[in-house]
Amino acid sequence: MHLVPTMVKFVVEYGKDSDPPPPDGRLDAPAFHRNHEPIWSAIAGFLKGQTGDVLELGSGTGQHAATFARRTPRLTWWPSDIYSSHLDSIRAWRRHEGLANLRAPQRIDLTVPDWNWRADDDASGPLAAMLCINVLHISPWRVAQNLFSGAGRLLRADGRLFIYGPFMRDGAHTAPSNTAFDAALRAENPEWGVRDVRDLRTLADEAGLSLFEISPMPANNLVLAFARAVRQN
Numbered sequence: 001m002h003l004v005p006t007m008v009k010f011v012v013e014y015g016k017d018s019d020p021p022p023p024d025g026r027l028d029a030p031a032f033h034r035n036h037e038p039i040w041s042a043i044a045g046f047l048k049g050q051t052g053d054v055l056e057l058g059s060g061t062g063q064h065a066a067t068f069a070r071r072t073p074r075l076t077w078w079p080s081d082i083y084s085s086h087l088d089s090i091r092a093w094r095r096h097e098g099l100a101n102l103r104a105p106q107r108i109d110l111t112v113p114d115w116n117w118r119a120d121d122d123a124s125g126p127l128a129a130m131l132c133i134n135v136l137h138i139s140p141w142r143v144a145q146n147l148f149s150g151a152g153r154l155l156r157a158d159g160r161l162f163i164y165g166p167f168m169r170d171g172a173h174t175a176p177s178n179t180a181f182d183a184a185l186r187a188e189n190p191e192w193g194v195r196d197v198r199d200l201r202t203l204a205d206e207a208g209l210s211l212f213e214i215s216p217m218p219a220n221n222l223v224l225a226f227a228r229a230v231r232q233n
């Protein structure tokens with residue numbers, strides 16, 4: 001039998017190898033077209049009933065923030081990323097969409113332990129939600145640590161942290177494709193890799209959060225929703 005090796009793909013910086021660049025600066029992430037409706041189905045129930053601020057970390061092209069902001073006019077969305085090319089793309093999507101509730105992107109680097117976000121008036125109030133899509137496997141473990149400690153600092157009492165991506169469960173991969181993806185990530189950078197829900201629960205615990213809901217997604221991905229832990233007296 002002739003076996004065709006599976007292509008294991010991941011993108012670090014969108015548009016870097018694309019030729020030619022998009023004329024108006026709006027980069028396109030192919031995965032966005034596959035995952036945004038499933039992700040929306042997992043987060044809409046909470047977000048649609050909320051007002052306040054939503055911070056996205058590692059927004060990439062800006063397509064998720066633009067799409068979800070259009071669907072939640074009572075929320076204000078704050079996209080962010082580390083690459084200037086991504087910040088430019090988010091600005092371009094923002095211009096294109098013309099949404100009052102999609103704010104200018106800001107540079108937030110989750111390798112910085114005491115990272116913070118800025119509202120337009122430089123204040124940074126408690127957040128209704130935080131969203132982080134396909135970031136934790138393609139960054140060092142301290143990014144996950146700082147995401148959770150930040151959520152512990154910045155989420156309001158009834159807020160949620162939503163994380164999307166491929167995850168292990170109790171030390172095991174959930175599909176052969178995730179095993180191959182994990183190996184490819186670690187070969188590219190030993191600090192990267194598919195994270196285990198069990199380890200993220202430990203980080204959540206340390207930040208005063210708890211795993212509220214797990215939503216299965218297509219292609220062996222999950223949306224994990226974390227909320228503030230209820231104190232036991």
Ligand SMILES: C[S@@+](CC[C@H](N)C(=O)[O-])C[C@H]1O[C@@H](n2cnc3c(N)ncnc32)[C@H](O)[C@@H]1O
Pocket residue numbers: 011012029031032057058059060061081082083086108109110111132133134135138139143
């Ligand atoms: C695979 S892309 C996903 C982008 C976008 N969330 C999406 O799903 O289309 C990973 C993103 O993580 C961001 N990222 C990597 N390291 C980061 C860090 N230390 N702090 C914040 N974002 C980071 C990258 O810039 C990139 O936009």
